[in-house]
Amino acid sequence: MQPRTLFDKLWDAHVVVPETDAAPATLYVDLHLVHEVTSPQAFAELDARGLSVRRPERTKATLDHSTPTLPAGADGRLPYASADAQAQVEALRRNAAKHAIELFDFDGGERGIVHVVGPELGLTLPGTTIVCGDSHTATHGAFGALAFGIGTSEVAHVLATQCLLQRKPKSLAITVEGEFGPGVGAKDLILHVIGVIGVNGGTGHVIEYRGSAIRALSMEQRMTVCNMSIEAGARAGLVAPDEITFDYLARTPRAPRGDAFARAVAHWRSFAGDPGARHDAEVRIDARDVRPTVTWGTHPGQVAAIDARIPPAADADTAKARDYMGWSEGAAVAGRAVDVVFVGSCTNARIGDLREVARVLRDRRVHPRVRMLVVPGSERVKRAAEDEGIDRIVRAAGAEWREPGCSMCIAMNGDLVAAGQLAVSTSNRNFEGRQGKGARTVLASPLTAAVCAVTGEITDPRAFLSTEAA
Amino acid sequence: MSTPASSSPARDAVRFSWRSVVLPQRNIDTDQIIPARFLTTTERHGLGRHAFADWRTRADGSPNPDFPFGRAENAGAAILVAGRNFGCGSSREHAPWALADLGLRAIVSSEIADIFRSNALKNGLLPIVLDDTIVDELLARPGLELVVDIAACTLALPDGRTFAFPLDAFARTCLLEGVDTLGYLLRQDAAITAYESRLPAHEESTHAR
Ligand code: SF4
Numbered sequence: 001m002q003p004r005t006l007f008d009k010l011w012d013a014h015v016v017v018p019e020t021d022a023a024p025a026t027l028y029v030d031l032h033l034v035h036e037v038t039s040p041q042a043f044a045e046l047d048a049r050g051l052s053v054r055r056p057e058r059t060k061a062t063l064d065h066s067t068p069t070l071p072a073g074a075d076g077r078l079p080y081a082s083a084d085a086q087a088q089v090e091a092l093r094r095n096a097a098k099h100a101i102e103l104f105d106f107d108g109g110e111r112g113i114v115h116v117v118g119p120e121l122g123l124t125l126p127g128t129t130i131v132c133g134d135s136h137t138a139t140h141g142a143f144g145a146l147a148f149g150i151g152t153s154e155v156a157h158v159l160a161t162q163c164l165l166q167r168k169p170k171s172l173a174i175t176v177e178g179e180f181g182p183g184v185g186a187k188d189l190i191l192h193v194i195g196v197i198g199v200n201g202g203t204g205h206v207i208e209y210r211g212s213a214i215r216a217l218s219m220e221q222r223m224t225v226c227n228m229s230i231e232a233g234a235r236a237g238l239v240a241p242d243e244i245t246f247d248y249l250a251r252t253p254r255a256p257r258g259d260a261f262a263r264a265v266a267h268w269r270s271f272a273g274d275p276g277a278r279h280d281a282e283v284r285i286d287a288r289d290v291r292p293t294v295t296w297g298t299h300p301g302q303v304a305a306i307d308a309r310i311p312p313a314a315d316a317d318t319a320k321a322r323d324y325m326g327w328s329e330g331a332a333v334a335g336r337a338v339d340v341v342f343v344g345s346c347t348n349a350r351i352g353d354l355r356e357v358a359r360v361l362r363d364r365r366v367h368p369r370v371r372m373l374v375v376p377g378s379e380r381v382k383r384a385a386e387d388e389g390i391d392r393i394v395r396a397a398g399a400e401w402r403e404p405g406c407s408m409c410i411a412m413n414g415d416l417v418a419a420g421q422l423a424v425s426t427s428n429r430n431f432e433g434r435q436g437k438g439a440r441t442v443l444a445s446p447l448t449a450a451v452c453a454v455t456g457e458i459t460d461p462r463a464f465l466s467t468e469a470a
Numbered sequence: 471m472s473t474p475a476s477s478s479p480a481r482d483a484v485r486f487s488w489r490s491v492v493l494p495q496r497n498i499d500t501d502q503i504i505p506a507r508f509l510t511t512t513e514r515h516g517l518g519r520h521a522f523a524d525w526r527t528r529a530d531g532s533p534n535p536d537f538p539f540g541r542a543e544n545a546g547a548a549i550l551v552a553g554r555n556f557g558c559g560s561s562r563e564h565a566p567w568a569l570a571d572l573g574l575r576a577i578v579s580s581e582i583a584d585i586f587r588s589n590a591l592k593n594g595l596l597p598i599v600l601d602d603t604i605v606d607e608l609l610a611r612p613g614l615e616l617v618v619d620i621a622a623c624t625l626a627l628p629d630g631r632t633f634a635f636p637l638d639a640f641a642r643t644c645l646l647e648g649v650d651t652l653g654y655l656l657r658q659d660a661a662i663t664a665y666e667s668r669l670p671a672h673e674e675s676t677h678a679r
Contacts, residue, residue, distance in 0.1 A: 016665045017658055023640045026658055028665055030673055038562065040512035049652070054662075057677045066510055084510035091512050125673060135561040135585060151563035151589035152514070153651075161655040163662055167638065169584075199497055200555040200581055233558060235584055256672040264672035299497050299558075317496050317553070412506040419529070431501040431559060433524045 003274035006240050007171045007206045010146040010271065014129045016163055024165040030128035030145075032158045033114050034061040034101070036092040037412075038133030042155035043095040053099040054162045060123060061096045062104040063089050064113045066413055069375050069402035078106070081414030099159075112378020112404045115139040115346035119223060120380055122252025126241035126268035131158060136346050136428065137236075138229040142222035143249075144241035144271045146206070149230065169235050170280040172205040176213040178287035183462040185356075186221035187348060187426070187445035189213070189285075190228040191293040195303035197283055202234025205280065208273070209239050213287040219248040220352040227347045228428050231300040240272040292461050295430045295443040296333060297321035302430075304333050306448065306460045324432055325440050326422070334458050340423035341372040341399075341453040342435070343446055345409035348426035349377030351384045353446040358390040360450035360464070361397040367456025372399035373415065375407040399453065411435045424452045484621040484646060488575055491538050491547035492612040498552055499559035500586065504568045506560075517564055518571030538612065539572060548575040549616055551608045555579070557586025566590040576618055578625070580605045591641045592651065598625055598635045620645050 004012070011027075019025035032055075039061070046052070053059060066085035072078050080086040096103035104111040110121065115136050118124040124140045130147035131137060133155045140147035154164055174193060194201070207229050209222075217225070222239045229237030239245075246265050249255040256264045291305035298321040304310065310327045313319035322329070327336075343349065343357050357374060366372045374394045376382035382404055385391060391401045407415040409427035411434065417423040419438025426449050430441035442458065451464045508520040521539070528534050538544050550569065556579040557565060566589045569577070576596040587597045596618065600608075608614065617626040620642065626632040643649055 016661050021639055022643070024638070026655065026661065028662070030669075031677065037509050041514045041563075044512075045652070051656075082510060084512075088510050088512055123676065125676060127670075128673065133561060133563075135559065149561035149585055151561055151566075151585060151592065153563060153589065153592040157652055157655055160652060161658070161662060162666075163655055163658070165640070165651060165655065199558060200583075203555070203581060203584060230559075233555070233583060254676050256675060260672050260675060264670075267670055267672070299499065301497075316494075320495070410506045412509055429499075429501065429559060431499045433505055434501050437505070437524055438529070 003277040005171050005273045005277040005279060006144060006208055006238055006271055007146065008277065010127065010129065011168055013127065014146070019167060024167045026163050027166045028129060029131050029158050029162050029164060030058060030125075031118070031123060031130045032059045032162070033118055033130065033132035033137070034059060034092070034155070035065055035114050035132070035134065036063050036088045037065045038152050039095065039155055040088060040091045041152045042133070042159060043091075045156040046159055051160045053101065053159045056100045058162065059101045059159065060104070060118070061092055061101050062111055062114050062117050063092060063106070064111070064404070065406045065410060067405045068413055069405045069407045069415055071403055081412070085413065109379050112381065113346045113349065113406055115223075115227065116350060116377035116381065119143065119219070120252060120378060122249055122255035125249070125255070125264070126245060127271045131164065135230040136227050138234070139223050139227040139346055141226040141229070141237040142219060142239050143245055144238060144268065146236055146238070148236040170205045172202055172207045172234065173279040173282040174207055174209050174285065175211040175282060176209065176285045176287055177211045178213055179216070180213065180287045180290060183292050183447060183465050184290050185445050185447060186217055186224040188293040189287070189290050190225045191295065191300070191303045191443060192290045193285060194228065194232045194301050195293070196285065197232050199231065199299050199301035200233040202229060202232035205234050206236045206238060207232070207234045208279065209237060214239055215242065218352060219244060220350045223350070224347055228300065231428060241268045292445065292448055294333060294424075294448065294458065295441070296325060296327060298324055298430060298432050300428065300430060300443060306333055306458065308333055326420070334460050336422065336458045338370055338424050338452050338457055339421035340417050341366070341370055341449050342375070342408040342423055342425040342427065343449055344373065344375030344377070344407050345425075345427035346377065347428045348446045349375060349381065351381050353426065354381065354385045354390050355388070356446045357450040358393045360447065360454060361399065362393050364397055364454050366398040366453045369456045370453050372453045373402060373408060374399050375402040376404050378404045408435050411439070417441070424449045424458065485617065485619045486575065487615050487617050488548040489546065490549045490551050490578075490608060490612055490614045490616055491544045492609050493538065493550065493552045494609045496553035497555045497558055500557060500562050500565040501559055503557070503565040504562065509562060509564055514563075514567045516571065517568035518573075521568040521572050543613060546573065548573055549578060549618070550574050550576070551578045551605065553579065553609065554602070555581045555583060557590070558583040561585045561589070563589045563593070566593045566595045570595050578605060578608060591644065594645070596620065596645065600625065600633055600635055604633055
């Protein structure tokens, strides 16, 4: 047999009916994740056709996008942003109950952002296919799972048949060798990668991240990298599973136990690219070239190293982005005043991210100009952080410690950045209006974001780290 | 609103004359097509009034003169020509729902994002990818009557120049014959059941709960 890539193996293992010129492949879906925003119309389609959910136990639902991040009031009611938002949550409750789908609801202690919950519970397994009506499903690829976002029509397909019609995408290898410098992490790497290949550099492809710098990343950091594959236009991101993956899974509540775990690991090990397997394209990145990186524009490919200047506007689109963001030509990125700092989202709201933020905030104060929100990715992350006292550090610094959810990443639950304000955010999209109409977003790592919160301006975290060491 | 280019009824379902409306920006993401604050709906209809909500008005609330939809000369336009990498970002199917609700039947760009393209096809919105040079020409000349032939996968300009665009054979069949893709998948039940008998045991135990 020809040597196969990790992606080839994942694809082959899930083909129910092979693809032909006339028809796409029928691909089996091992795990279907559902949230309240992209599912109601799919359940309605099932109802209209009198269909049931084929594999309810392989469908897991959570509430994250429309949910408030402030706790219930004295009357026990959650402060929903609108009646529609509440209706959407109630619709998912009804649909989950009707079809016997497990829902991570407010009272269960396991609710959170869909791409945080799947991995931490051990539902996300190597060698599987995972889909969700959400483009950041790519996150789960960090475990060596083929995971990608789908539309609501396809959500109905998967609910009813556990399958999808798919043409096989191409494969792009991104090889990162070497060691990162101080103050540089997974978020800086993926922003740098998108800057190199562009926001459409991955279109039509699945990306496999590999090389010594990727192998050295923790599972959480690999998730941060895979999460933003979609920001380069890719369907999915992948990292081959290894000991770091298996150790992580062994500590999750739902992964197999005992002998079953050992057998599962043997199966998972087979999901690695064969020597000599061919990718359709390859990009090589030297980890030493990656500096702390932020976005300056209105898409995630408009990035700059934090010690750089705003590039000259080459065309009308870049000039428009620069004007929207309120930069003057040639301005230094560092030093710009910051109004809001948001730590959260499926990119960077896991416990490791919050620890990094707490390390900066400990015994310091958020700058008086800045409103800082820290939103844990899930109930489990929140509890773990509170056990370590991270909530107290955050509050003592003058930042807000919130309930889990997508929050200001998508700004549909009432957590908004005001028009014209500049937000430094650990989320994944800096599109116009993403964090509120007229809001200006600078994407950054949790470390950079926390440092900016303290100084009140965009700040190179390396300068901060060096004063800390002194 | 769409006028058949040919009087032959048999051709009506495959050949359309559509007037173009133009948005020259590159990387128009689905947050621009329909901002997240309109996603709290549980319906798929009536989203056209929120399409490009933040581009319709200027900061002071007055109508944005550069925004083409809603202008009288664009009433009935059914083909949107846009800059490269249209539909990037969020997978929300609300984006093609909103565009179709505006009366659009096709999107022309030199690149269309993967998930958007897939979602568009499921809603009768035809994604047409053409070379930069021709897209640039179309961007510079709004209001053209363009003839799209779905069977031949071609787009013709009023001067007769005709350009082929790629269209997956299955998607083409679905558009021409109105194939119900969910019905098509449901008919594969036997193959799906056979596949399921081979699922790894450790996955069954993880998900059984
Ligand atoms: S945190 Fe943001 S990107 Fe992630 S699932 Fe929620 S809205 Fe989407």
